[in-house]
Amino acid sequence: DTAVSQTPKYLVTQMGNDKSIKCEQNLGHDTMYWYKQDSKKFLKIMFSYNNKELIINETVPNRFSPKSPDKAHLNLHINSLELGDSAVYFCASSRRQATSYEQYFGPGTRLTVT
Amino acid sequence: TQLLEQSPQFLSIQEGENLTVYCNSSSVFSSLQWYRQEPGEGPVLLVTVVTGGEVKKLKRLTFQFGDARKDSSLHITAAQTGDTGLYLCAGNPGSARQLTFGSGTQLTVLP
Numbered sequence: 001d002t003a004v005s006q007t008p009k010y011l012v013t014q015m016g017n018d019k020s021i022k023c024e025q026n027l028g029h030d031t032m033y034w035y036k037q038d039s040k041k042f043l044k045i046m047f048s049y050n051n052k053e054l055i056i057n058e059t060v061p062n063r064f065s066p067k068s069p070d071k072a073h074l075n076l077h078i079n080s081l082e083l084g085d086s087a088v089y090f091c092a093s094s095r096r097q098a099t100s101y102e103q104y105f106g107p108g109t110r111l112t113v114t
Numbered sequence: 115t116q117l118l119e120q121s122p123q124f125l126s127i128q129e130g131e132n133l134t135v136y137c138n139s140s141s142v143f144s145s146l147q148w149y150r151q152e153p154g155e156g157p158v159l160l161v162t163v164v165t166g167g168e169v170k171k172l173k174r175l176t177f178q179f180g181d182a183r184k185d186s187s188l189h190i191t192a193a194q195t196g197d198t199g200l201y202l203c204a205g206n207p208g209s210a211r212q213l214t215f216g217s218g219t220q221l222t223v224l225p
Contacts, residue, residue: 004156033212041200043157043215056212090156100145100164101206101213105156 003027006091006106013081014114021076021109023091031055032074033103034066035090043090049074081113117141118203118216126222130192135219137203138185146179146186146205147213157202193223 004025013019025032033056034046047066048056054066063079074091091106121136137146145164149157161170163179163186170177174197176189186203203216 041151041218041220043202043218045212048212092156100147100162101211102147102159102162103149103157103204103213104159107154108156 004091004093004104004106006089006109008109009107010110010112012112012114015081015083017081018077018079019081019111020078021089021091021111023074023076023106025072025091025093025104025106027093027095027104029093029095029104030071031094031101032068032071033092033094034074034076035092035105037088037090037108039087047074047076078111081111083113086111086113117207117214118205120201120203120216120219122219123217124220124222126224127193128224129195133190133193133221135188135190135201135221136185137187137216139205139207140184141207142183143205143207144183146183146203148177148186148188149202149204151200151202152198157200190221193221195223195225197221198223 006023031050033048035043037043046060049068051071052068065077068074088108088110090108092103094101094103118139147162148160151157161177166181166183168179174191178187201219204213206213
């Protein structure tokens with residue numbers, strides 16, 4: 001069974017379009033995240049949800065809107081896509097341990113904006 | 115400036131060689147984690163170190179957390195081609211509720 005799954009794996013679209021990426025985890029974790037990995041492989045957190053409540057919202061354009069229908073799902077909707085949005089987007093989940101937030105990542109969605 | 119600096123950024127070695135990757139910061143971390151990411155996949159957690167000075171071993175991989183909990187190292191003995199990948203350290207500084215990832219070390223082990 002896949003622990004954290006994302007769809008689609010690849011997404012190619014034109015500037016100005018709106019697109020969504022879906023994420024689901026079957027680990028029973030209570031916290032989910034969206035990360036962006038740029039061309040230099042730097043991984044940066046975008047959002048974090050805990051039990052469907054937004055708890056972290058880094059400096060991300062408001063064209064990006066996360067939605068968590070339940071604690072097993074966290075979707076990412078992007079409006080008016082720009083060239084600079086091209087990256088790999090990872091969903092992750094965790095269960096808060098005593099002092100760490102060990103992450104379980106999905107396989108990633110490679111977004112290409114042309 | 116990255117909160118967690120990794121070195122080297124790139125490392126290419128022959129199978130059978132030993133190597134060490136470093137993760138350094140000026141901040142104190144309650145824990146540090148190491149992940150390995152292979153092409154086309156998400157990072158996979160290798161280990162979490164929690165106590166200053168802690169050493170953990172995972173087969174040929176040895177992880178150490180600095181005494182002051184500001185740095186960590188990953189040592190691989192007798193590297194194999196299957197060790198090839200992007201190694202990322204990550205931690206939550208202070209009481210932060212999120213992880214900060216290091217800049218990454220791209221390791222290539224040649225046959």
